[in-house]
Amino acid sequence: MANLSNKFIVARRSIAIPGGIAVEKNDVGVIKSEAKDHASVFFIRIWKQIDLSKNDFEVIDVRKTGDGFSKKICNVCHKLKKTAEFAKNQNAKNNRSVRRPSCKDCRVEMEGVGVSRADKLKWLKKKPVNEPFECPICSKRTIAGITSKVVLEHDHRSGKVRGWVCDSCNTGIGRFKDDKELLKRAIKFIK
Numbered sequence: 001m002a003n004l005s006n007k008f009i010v011a012r013r014s015i016a017i018p019g020g021i022a023v024e025k026n027d028v029g030v031i032k033s034e035a036k037d038h039a040s041v042f043f044i045r046i047w048k049q050i051d052l053s054k055n056d057f058e059v060i061d062v063r064k065t066g067d068g069f070s071k072k073i074c075n076v077c078h079k080l081k082k083t084a085e086f087a088k089n090q091n092a093k094n095n096r097s098v099r100r101p102s103c104k105d106c107r108v109e110m111e112g113v114g115v116s117r118a119d120k121l122k123w124l125k126k127k128p129v130n131e132p133f134e135c136p137i138c139s140k141r142t143i144a145g146i147t148s149k150v151v152l153e154h155d156h157r158s159g160k161v162r163g164w165v166c167d168s169c170n171t172g173i174g175r176f177k178d179d180k181e182l183l184k185r186a187i188k189f190i191k
Contacts, residue, residue: 007031009041009057010080021046026079029057044078067098076106110177112156119161123152128164135166137173142166 008030015023023029029043034054041057042049060080066072072083086099087107100107115123128144135142142148149167154160156178165173176182 007034008060008062009039010060011043011052011057013056015050015052015056017048017050021048023050023052023056024079026081028060028062028073028078028080031059068096072099072103074103074106075101076110077103079103110156112178113159115152115154115159115161119159120152123161123164126164127152133164133166135169136163137165137169140166140168 008028011023011025011027011029014025017023023043023046027043027045029041029050031039032042032049033040038051038053039057040049040051062073065080067083070083071080072086073080074086081103083099085103085105086101087104088097089100090098102110128150130146131144133142133144133148133150134140140148142150144150150164151167151170153162153165153170153173155162156174176186
């Protein structure tokens with residue numbers, strides 16, 4: 001639940017700030033302090049607090065954004081966008097459409113390079129189906145395709161296939177953006 005004491009805003013226009021960084025149109029932020037004609041706003045995308053004229057932004061109710069509303073905030077670029085700019089992901093109760101948390105533009109960047117057709121065909125011949133499978137990452141043992149989904153994991157920067165893994169590990173690697181440094185920080189955090 002949103003902290004009701006926080007006033008969220010959306011930038012009405014792009015604004016250049018010192019240091020070569022810019023607040024971009026539709027960036028979402030939260031007001032940290034305000035006066036009659038200006039406010040100090042913390043912008044999530046750039047992770048900085050900026051002083052702005054009140055003419056440069058509009059206050060929004062974040063509880064009225066997301067699935068079921070006309071606008072949604074992307075969880076990657078933190079811009080307020082039309083809900084139609086988010087791909088449909090699944091259906092919820094009463095066949096209500098649920099859309100991805102990241103916008104279509106960010107998803108293109110996140111998904112990166114796909115596996116080449118030739119590599120995909122080569123690896124599909126080796127796909128474990130209806131047979132014992134042990135994930136090379138988590139060692140989860142399953143009957144491939146029956147008790148667990150087996151997924152072709154690949155490097156999203158190069159398109160190079162790394163091999164078959166369980167769907168949980170594939171999702172995990174994706175959540176860490178194929179980034180070894182992020183994984184190292186996660187290991188350090190666990191310790």
